Amino acid sequence: MRTSTLPTPEASLSDARQPLESVVVRFAGDSGDGIQLTGNRFAAVTALAGNDLTTFPDFPAEIRAPVGTTYGVSAFQINFGARAVKTSGDAPDVLVALNPAALKVELGRLKPGGIVIVDSGAFNERSLRKAGYAADPLNDGSLASYRLIAIDISKMTLETVKPLGVSQHDALRCKNIWTLGLVYWMFGRDRKPTADWLKKRFADSPLIASGNIAALDAGHAFGETAELSGDIPGYSVAPASLDPGLYRTITGGEALAWGLVAGAHLAGLKLFFASYPITPASPLLHALTSLRRLGVSTFQAEDEIAAVCAAIGASYAGAMGVTSSSGPGLALKGEALGLAVAAELPLVVVNTQRAGPSTGLPTKTEQSDLMQALFGRHGESPLAVLAASGSSDCFETAIEAVRIATRYMIPVIVLSDGYIANAAQPWRVPDITALSPFPVEFRTDPKGFAPYARDAATLARPWAIPGTPGLEHRIGGLEKDQLTGAISYDPANHQQMSDTRAEKLDRIALDIPLQTVETGRGEGRLAVVGWGSTHGPISRAVVSLVERGYDVAHIHLRHLSPLPPNLGELLRRYETVLVPEMNKGQLVQLLRAQYLVPAEGLNKISGQPFKIAEIEAAILARLGS
Amino acid sequence: MNVVSPIKPRTAKDFATDQEVRWCPGCGDYAILKAVQKMLADVDADPAATVFVSGIGCSSRFPYYMATYGFHTIHGRAPTVATGVKLVNPELDVWVVTGDGDALSIGGNHLLHVLRRNVDLQILLFNNEIYGLTKGQYSPTSRTGTRSPTSPTGSVERPVSPIGFALGAGGRFVARSIDTMQKHLVDVLKQARAHRGASFVEIFQNCIVYNDAVFAGFTERDVADANQILLQDGKPMIFGAKGSRGLRLVPGKLEIEAVTIGENGVSVADLLVHDATNRPLAGLLAAMQPPALPMALGVLYCDPAMALGSAVHAGLGERQAPPSADELNALLRRGDTWTVSA
Numbered sequence: 001m002r003t004s005t006l007p008t009p010e011a012s013l014s015d016a017r018q019p020l021e022s023v024v025v026r027f028a029g030d031s032g033d034g035i036q037l038t039g040n041r042f043a044a045v046t047a048l049a050g051n052d053l054t055t056f057p058d059f060p061a062e063i064r065a066p067v068g069t070t071y072g073v074s075a076f077q078i079n080f081g082a083r084a085v086k087t088s089g090d091a092p093d094v095l096v097a098l099n100p101a102a103l104k105v106e107l108g109r110l111k112p113g114g115i116v117i118v119d120s121g122a123f124n125e126r127s128l129r130k131a132g133y134a135a136d137p138l139n140d141g142s143l144a145s146y147r148l149i150a151i152d153i154s155k156m157t158l159e160t161v162k163p164l165g166v167s168q169h170d171a172l173r174c175k176n177i178w179t180l181g182l183v184y185w186m187f188g189r190d191r192k193p194t195a196d197w198l199k200k201r202f203a204d205s206p207l208i209a210s211g212n213i214a215a216l217d218a219g220h221a222f223g224e225t226a227e228l229s230g231d232i233p234g235y236s237v238a239p240a241s242l243d244p245g246l247y248r249t250i251t252g253g254e255a256l257a258w259g260l261v262a263g264a265h266l267a268g269l270k271l272f273f274a275s276y277p278i279t280p281a282s283p284l285l286h287a288l289t290s291l292r293r294l295g296v297s298t299f300q301a302e303d304e305i306a307a308v309c310a311a312i313g314a315s316y317a318g319a320m321g322v323t324s325s326s327g328p329g330l331a332l333k334g335e336a337l338g339l340a341v342a343a344e345l346p347l348v349v350v351n352t353q354r355a356g357p358s359t360g361l362p363t364k365t366e367q368s369d370l371m372q373a374l375f376g377r378h379g380e381s382p383l384a385v386l387a388a389s390g391s392s393d394c395f396e397t398a399i400e401a402v403r404i405a406t407r408y409m410i411p412v413i414v415l416s417d418g419y420i421a422n423a424a425q426p427w428r429v430p431d432i433t434a435l436s437p438f439p440v441e442f443r444t445d446p447k448g449f450a451p452y453a454r455d456a457a458t459l460a461r462p463w464a465i466p467g468t469p470g471l472e473h474r475i476g477g478l479e480k481d482q483l484t485g486a487i488s489y490d491p492a493n494h495q496q497m498s499d500t501r502a503e504k505l506d507r508i509a510l511d512i513p514l515q516t517v518e519t520g521r522g523e524g525r526l527a528v529v530g531w532g533s534t535h536g537p538i539s540r541a542v543v544s545l546v547e548r549g550y551d552v553a554h555i556h557l558r559h560l561s562p563l564p565p566n567l568g569e570l571l572r573r574y575e576t577v578l579v580p581e582m583n584k585g586q587l588v589q590l591l592r593a594q595y596l597v598p599a600e601g602l603n604k605i606s607g608q609p610f611k612i613a614e615i616e617a618a619i620l621a622r623l624g625s
Numbered sequence: 626m627n628v629v630s631p632i633k634p635r636t637a638k639d640f641a642t643d644q645e646v647r648w649c650p651g652c653g654d655y656a657i658l659k660a661v662q663k664m665l666a667d668v669d670a671d672p673a674a675t676v677f678v679s680g681i682g683c684s685s686r687f688p689y690y691m692a693t694y695g696f697h698t699i700h701g702r703a704p705t706v707a708t709g710v711k712l713v714n715p716e717l718d719v720w721v722v723t724g725d726g727d728a729l730s731i732g733g734n735h736l737l738h739v740l741r742r743n744v745d746l747q748i749l750l751f752n753n754e755i756y757g758l759t760k761g762q763y764s765p766t767s768r769t770g771t772r773s774p775t776s777p778t779g780s781v782e783r784p785v786s787p788i789g790f791a792l793g794a795g796g797r798f799v800a801r802s803i804d805t806m807q808k809h810l811v812d813v814l815k816q817a818r819a820h821r822g823a824s825f826v827e828i829f830q831n832c833i834v835y836n837d838a839v840f841a842g843f844t845e846r847d848v849a850d851a852n853q854i855l856l857q858d859g860k861p862m863i864f865g866a867k868g869s870r871g872l873r874l875v876p877g878k879l880e881i882e883a884v885t886i887g888e889n890g891v892s893v894a895d896l897l898v899h900d901a902t903n904r905p906l907a908g909l910l911a912a913m914q915p916p917a918l919p920m921a922l923g924v925l926y927c928d929p930a931m932a933l934g935s936a937v938h939a940g941l942g943e944r945q946a947p948p949s950a951d952e953l954n955a956l957l958r959r960g961d962t963w964t965v966s967a
Contacts, residue, residue, distance in 0.1 A: 050965065271947065302735065313713070474694075475697070
């Protein structure tokens with residue numbers, strides 16, 4: 001595996017920084033320490049410095065767990081590099097631990113020989129006891145195999161900030177920014193964008209803003225001074241070679257929101273979004289609610305069922321109805337999804353998956369709702385299912401969902417997950433005018449109108465919205481006559497309608513891209529087939545192994561229902577098919593059932609994303625190293 | 626000179642579909658259907674701008690028989706579908722048709738919230754105090770002691786009052802009528818339609834098969850006068866044969882009593898005057914039960930407030946048109962960006 005390790009720079013007065021190809025830094029501290037803010041600021045300046053990157057916020061489900069406890073530890077990991085970065089990194093090179101609990105929880109992740117930066121001022125008898133330490137790890141030799149940088153960050157922050165007139169309490173809260181300043185120095189980051197951001201964020205309390213900026217500068221200066229003694233290493237990471245264009249960082253939640261708005265724009269429809277708050281899906285509701293001035297309607301419903309039903313009502317009335325949730329919510333929406341299938345109305349349902357069953361691990365990621373998305377309804381109720389493979393991919397996937405839903409008059413489930421929703425990646429900002437529109441035409445002509453007369457190509461029924469004169473008609477969940485939509489209990493009609501609903505998916509299959517091989521050859525010894533957020537680790541593992549001469553390929557699916565029409569033929573060209581999934585083996589079952597290929601699963605269900613090394617090891621075990 | 630023939634006014638028949646109505650012979654639903662069709666004809670409603678949304682149950686077949694737009698949805702959820710319709714197109718006249726099981730058992734939560742939010746809909750609850758379509762089990766409005774397949778020795782649960790529920794949920798228009806009182810029902814429906822915001826109408830509906838004559842104690846001709854009061858806003862509360870009886874507050878108590886006009890010195894001037902904007906009064910009227918007090922019919926409460934659709938569209942700066950490409954491009958470029966050169 002080609003991951004960079006941090007060399008110890010020569011303890012000289014040389015100002016030459018050690019160049020690195022890529023680095024993983026993990027910030028950790030108490031939930032109240034502002035770790036997510038710290039990490040996000042570091043990611044922002046890292047992006048501005050031109051590195052490729054992926055971030056992974058890893059926080060507890062508790063909003064504010066008791067201070068200093070291990071279950072209250074919040075962490076933020078970032079992998080950035082001069083090369084393409086596809087995951088948030090297997091193991092940190094640098095761990096920043098702002099209290100003993102963070103050290104206790106996070107140390108096991110750190111690479112052997114990695115750097116650990118701690119706030120020694122936070123290591124007192126009480127906090128050590130709370131974290132479950134019998135002895136002070138800073139003094140008992142237990143950190144000997146790491147490079148320990150222990151600084152009394154609390155004290156230094158207070159010394160810097162308090163003289164400005166900031167209270168002891170508020171001054172101490174600047175210690176994350178002091179630490180950020182130090183890390184900025186280590187990686188040669190520009191402080192100005194963060195200082196500007198702090199001014200804006202604390203515009204209402206200039207004293208707090210200047211306190212934080214002073215802390216940022218002080219942390220940075222400490223690094224600079226300590227360099228003279230060689231205590232703090234300095235590194236440089238060159239910009240990555242990205243395709244030319246305008247970039248920003250984007251999380252999956254934001255990309256989905258914007259993709260849905262863009263999709264509605266391309267369809268020429270109003271976007272109506274109804275949802276009920278649930279972790280980790282709520283950021284989508286927040287993001288879309290902020291876009292009301294752009295004609296986006298959002299509705300916080302009383303429950304999951306009301307949310308999906310309001311979205312169905314909205315589509316019935318002529319908007320692009322969208323609802324979202326996580327696994328438990330999708331379960332509640334099941335009956336209404338059956339109605340949307342029967343009524344043949346467009347609907348997009350976003351499922352930001354989390355670990356189950358039941359309440360499970362609300363803030364941890366999993367891919368265990370695939371079967372629920374495909375089959376989790378009563379009766380034969382086929383619908384389309386798409387999966388986004390990363391934060392930036394959410395944008396295109398959302399547009400594709402709107403296209404299929406409106407063109408085929410069918411519900412579409414979009415699978416995201418807790419990792420994608422929160423992880424940020426650089427994203428080349430598209431030009432909306434360069435995207436292909438797919439304008440919806442409502443039926444207006446009463447001549448020859450029948451509610452279930454179908455388009456010959458798509459099998460879509462006409463979208464005739466209330467308010468249109470001459471097209472008054474009734475629809476519902478009871479089986480309908482295949483033309484008039486009137487209630488029909490006729491056996492042959494039910495057979496015909498069931499067949500037609502299923503055939504719609506066959507028609508969609510002809511209208512989606514053929515499955516391609518992302519990395520490696522179109523035939524050979526081993527294909528690794530993934531869907532969703534396993535894209536990063538699979539991609540990095542396969543790219544590395546192909547470079548090393550192994551006969552392995554990476555196939556990644558966006559369309560899960562219907563599957564691309566050439567997929568079966570493609571898979572049969574490989575001796576072995578390996579399917580890594582963050583579940584107990586759902587896609588692998590589907591591929592085996594659908595194509596009779598001897599696909600094998602690689603399954604992880606710990607609430608954490610795959611590591612590159614885990615996928616590499618599984619590939620090598622099958623290819624022989 | 627051309628002779629211009631006047632546009633023929635719509636009749637009740639114009640709102641009927643070609644579908645065969647499939648309720649049991651003698652079901653109260655027929656009378657309600659007739660009243661709704663007549664009411665829409667009377668107000669010359671535009672069928673294309675009228676939508677009936679229903680849940681599941683006998684009552685919920687209603688949309689199939691209306692020559693308007695109609696959506697027969699799933700059990701208990703009609704208020705939520707209707708909310709989506711109304712929020713997307715506030716110009717539509719949206720009606721929810723539901724029953725006591727649909728609205729108050731499986732859909733209780735949605736009824737609560739649609740009333741609380743004051744979405745501009747008319748909600749017609751056909752109350753027959755029984756589950757009809759599943760063959761006669763007791764419902765949330767069944768009186769204690771109701772014998773049914775699931776309560777063979779009599780139900781032990783206490784019933785919910787639909788009107789009390791609607792008032793408690795914050796409904797701004799709460800009314801009641803009876804399937805067989807055509808004129809009264811049409812009039813109440815007209816007022817419900819005219820009201821901006823959620824209008825809730827409980828309609829006593831006789832289930833001839835599973836719960837026949839359950840309302841006979843105040844609907845039958847021989848007892849109607851004694852056991853009904855037809856409320857009229859601003860008018861004294863008079864009922865009984867030839868208007869001989871009235872309602873007044875018991876002196877010193879927040880309690881209504883029935884009195885005979887002319888007895889014990891009681892005159893019309895002593896009676897309560899109906900004030901539809903008085904919510905505590907509506908609560909007292911809703912609680913009246915025959916034979917001690919007459920069943921209150923008509924508009925118990927009507928006090929308009931900003932409806933959700935209007936609040937969303939007027940108050941939150943939301944607009945109807947989707948965003949332009951320029952606006953979207955600006956959105957995507959908001960915040961920190963950087964350029965990678967070739």
